[in-house]
Amino acid sequence: MTKNVDSREVKAPGQPDTRRRTLLKLTAVGIAAAGASVLPPATAQTQTQTGLPLTDKWDKVFKKSDRVEHRKVTFSNRYGITLAADIYQPVNAAGKLPALAVGGPFGAVKEQSSWLYAQTMAERGFITLAFDPSYTGESGGEPRNVASPDISVEDFSAAVDCLGLQPNVDRERIGIIGICGWGGMALSAAAVDKRIKAVVASTMYDMTRVMSRGYNDSVTPEQRAQTLTTLSQQRWKDAESGKPALQAPYNELKGGEAQFLVEYHDYYMTPRGYHPRAVNSGNAWTQTTPLPFMNMPILTYIREISPRPVLFIHGEKAHSRYFSETAFAAAAEPKELMIIPDAVHVDLYDRMDKIPFDKLTAFFRENLAVTA
Template sequence: MKFRKKLLVAGLVLTMSFSANALAASTDSNPYGLVYQGAITHNVEGQVNIHPVHYNLNGLQIAANVYTPANYDANKKYPAVVVAHPNGGVKEQVAGLYAQRLAQLGYITIAADATYQGASEGEPRHTDKPYFRTEDIHGMADFISTYPGVDKDRLGVLGICGGGGYTLNAAKSDKRFKAVATLSMFNTGKVRRNGYMNSQLDSVNERMKQASDAREKEATTGENSLSGNIDFDALTDESISKITNDLYREGAMYYGKTHRHPNSTFAYTTSSLMELMSWEATDQIELIDQPLLMMAGSKADSLYMTQEAFDKATGTKDKELFLVDGATHIQTYYVPEYVDQFVAKLKDFYGKHL
C-alpha cells in the first residue's frame, strides 16, 4: 500500500466569487444541461461525444449520459468507467466533468442520475436509500457492459462524495469492476447517524424515532416528509458565509450558485434515515480485493471518512491514498488545478489496471 501527497501548483489563489464569474459562461444554455467548465455543447465528429440514454433498472427508467472517446469506433474495444455522483448531485455536475475528462483519455464512461432522483424515475421523489444507490452502480455496469465498443473485462468505477461510499459498497460484491476509485468519499450512513464530524452523537435514537414517525406518516396518510431541503433561491453570500464547516458552506455555493442545476437538491425523504442511519459504508469493506485508489483534498474536513475506509480496506494488496495538497472537499469537484491532478492520477491508475 502507498501514500502520496501531491503538491499544488505554486501561487494558486481561488475564491468562490471568482469561480462563479469564471463558470458563468459554461452554465448558460447548454443543450445537454451540463453545468461544469469545459462541458460539451455539441457533438463534433472525431472528438469526445456525449450520448443521452435511458435504460431499465428494476422496472424504472434511468437517465444517463454516455461519453465516447475521440474517433470512437463501435467496432473497436475500449475500457470503460462507471461514475457515481455525490449526494444531492446529478449527472450534469461533477460526475459529468470526470466522465468527460476520462473519455478524453480513451475510456467510454457513463454517469447516471440515481433512482428516485434527478431525471430518473422513482416515487416517492428524493428517496435516498443505500440499497437503491448501490443498485444504481450495478445498473450502470449492466448497461455500459453491453454498450457497443466496450470491453466488459476492462471495467472500472469512480465514486464521488456519497457516490464514493456507495461505490465501496458495490465493489464488495461486484467483481466486474477491475479497478475501484473514490474521490472525496462521503460515508452517508455514518454522517446521517453520527452527524457531520460526529457532531450529533447524543441524538441518534431521537432522530431514528423521527425517521420512524415519518415512515408511519407515509403509511397512514401517503404524505412524505423531507429532510435536508434548502431553498437555493433564498441563499445569500452572507447566509452561506455563516455555515461553519467547509463542506456545507462551499457545497451551498457549488450547488446553489456556481454549478446549480434544476434537478439537484439536498432534500431526501425523512423515512430514508431508517436505512441510512443503520448503514455503514465500511462494513465488510475487506471484501474489496480489487485495486483501490482513494483520493481527496488534504484540507477537506471530510477527509476523516476516506482515511477510515482506507485503513479498513485490508482485503486488497493494491491500495493507495492520494491527497492533493490544499484542496477542500468541494474544490475537488471543479477547481482546474485540482481536477487536473486527480485526472492525471486516474490516468495512471486505470491505465495500469484496465
Template sequence: MKKTSRTRKLMKSVVLSLALAAVSFAGAAFAAPADANAAAVMASQMKNSSITELTNDSRVFKVDKKIQTKMVRFQNRYGIEVAGHLYLPENFDANKKYSAIVFSGPFGAVKEQSSGLYAQEMAKRGFVTVAFDCSFTGESGSNVHDVASPDIFTEDFHAAVDFVGLLPFVDKERVGAMGICGLGGMAVTAAINDVRIKAVATSALYNMNDSIRNHYKGDYYTPAQRETVKGYLAEMRWKEAELGKTLPGYHEVAIGSDGKAVHATGEGVTLLPNKLPEGADPVTTDFFNYYKGRAFHPRAINSNGIWSSTTPYGFFDFDLMAHVEELSPRPLLLITGDKAHSRYHSENVYERAKEPKELIVMPGATHCDLYDIYEKIPFERLDGFFTKHLGK
C-alpha cells in the same frame, strides 16, 4: 475515388447515429448496420435500455464538443429506470474494444454536475464512460423522488455495469467504477461484491452511513440523541404513511437546543439557503458556493430541493463498505484534499482496505474543490490508475 477525411468523418458520424438510434426500451431487434463496420456500434444488447441523442443539454461544466455524448436509460434489477449520459472518446472507432468507467455522485447531485465532468474528462483520455442519476433523483425514475437508499444506489452501479458492459464496443472484462462524495461508499460497496468491476476509485469520499447515523466524525449523537432521531423518524414515517406521500426532511437530522430533532419546516424549504448567512462556517460556504453558485442545477437536490424525511432509515438499517477488506486483490484509489472536512472518511477506508490501495491527498483542496476545480483534481493520476488496471 478516394474519400476525403471530412467525408469519412461524416459517414462515421452517420453510422454511429443510426446504430445508436436502433436501440429500443423493449429490447426489440436492432436495425441492420449501415455497413460492415457499423455492427460494432449497435448500442446496448441489454433489454429495457435505450440510447438517444442528447437534447436540452443542461450540463453546468464546460462541455467539450469533441466528445460525443448520448442520453441513455436502463433498468436496475428492481425495475427502476436509471438515466445517464454516455460519453464516447474523441476519434471514437466503432471497431475497437474500449475500457469503460461508470460514475455517479455526489450525494444529492445530478449527472450534469460533477460526475459528468469526471466522465467527460476520462472520455477525453480514451475511456467509454457513463455518468448517471441514481434512482429517485435527477431524471431517473420511480414513483417517488428525492429519496436515498444505500442498497438501491449500490444496485444502480451494478446496473450501470450491466449496461456499459453490453455495449459491443466495450470490453466487459475491463470495466471500472467511481463514486464522488456520498456515492463513493456505494461505488466501493458495489465493487466489493461485483467482481466485474475490476478497479474502483472515489473522490471526496463521504461514508453516508457514518455521516447520517453517527454524524460528523462519529461523535455527534450520544446514545440518547440517536434514540431521539429514531423517534423522529418513526413520527415522520407515520405521517408519510397517513398522507400517502413523502414529506421534506434533512438526511442528517440535527438535535436542537431543546433536545428535539430538527424538522424541515416552511414553504419550499431546501437543504441550502438561497442566501449564504453572514458568518457561515467554511463547510456550509463550500457547499453553497458549488450548489447554489457555480454549479447550480434545478434537478439537483442539493441545489434546489431537500430529501424525504424518512431517507435516513436506509442508512440506519444498512452499513456501507462493511466488508471493504474483501475488495482485494482488486485495486482501490481514494482522492481527498488536505483541507477537505471529509478527509477522515477516505483515511478510515484506506486503513481498513487491503492492498492494492492508494490514497491521494491534494494540497490546498477543500471537499467541493474536488467536484469541479480542474487544477485540484488529479486527473493524470486517475487516468494512470484506470489505465494500469483496465488498459485502454
C-alpha cells in the same frame, strides 16, 4: 503496496457550529448545504420511448468537449427502476475500449460533477457513463428525492450492466468512480460486484456513517435514539397524508454556518454548479430518507475488493478527509491514498487544477490493462 501520496500531518477541521450540528444530526446529518439563488428554471423536456422525460438540451454545468461523442441512454436496475445516463466516448473510437461508470455526489445530478469526470476521462480514451441515481434527476422511481444505500449501490452495478452491453466496450475492463457520498457507494459496489476491476473514491463520504453517527462520530446513543424516534413518528404523518414530507431545502444559508456548508452553497447554489434537478440545489430529500442509512454500514466488506485496486483521493483541508483515511485503513492491498494539497471538499467536484486527472488516467490505464 500501500501508497500515501501526502503523509504530512494536517490539523483536523473544526466541528460545525452547535446550532447547525444539531440540525444536521436530526435530518440527514450533512447531506449538503444551501443558499437562496435567482437562476433560470429547468430546460424544456421531451418524452422518450422509456416514458422518462429526458431533456433534449445540453444542460450540463460546463461546455461539451469537441473531443468526445455524447448520447443519452436509459437502463434498468435490479429493482426495475429505469435510470437515465449519458455515455461519452472518444471521437473516432475504434475497437473495444475500457469503460468507467461515474456517480455522485450524493444529492447531485449527472449534469454536475459526474459529467465532468466522465467527459474528461472520455477525452483520455475511455468510454464513460454518468448516471442519475434512482428517484433523482431524470431517472425513474417514486416518490421523488428519496434514497436507499442498497438501491444506490445497485445503481452502480446496473451502470456496469449497461456499459457491458455496449458493443464497443470490453466488459473485462470496466472500472468505476464515485464522488462524495457516491465514493462510499462505489466501494460497496466494488466489494460485491466482481466485474468491477478498479475503483476510485474521490472526496469520499460514507453516507451510512455520517447519517447514523454524525460528523466525526459525534452523535451519542441518546441522540441517535431520539432521531430514530422522530423519524419513526414521521412515518405516521406520511402515512396519514399519503405522501412523504420533505426536509427543509438544502443549501440555503441563514448565517453562522460552518465553513464547509458555505463551500457547499458556493458549488450548488451559484452558476458554478447549480442545476435545477439536483436535490442539493435548493431542493430537498424526504424527511425519512435517513432511516435505511441509520442501520446499514455500507463499508463493512471493503476488504473484499482486494485483489482489485482502490484509489482514494481527498483534499488536504476537506472537512470530510477522515472518511477516506479510515476507509483506506480498513481496505486491503492494493490501495492508495492521494491527498491534494490545500484542497477543500468541493474543490474535487469541479476544479480542474485540483482534480488529479493525470493520476486517474494512469490508475485506470494500468489496472484496466490499457496498452495503447
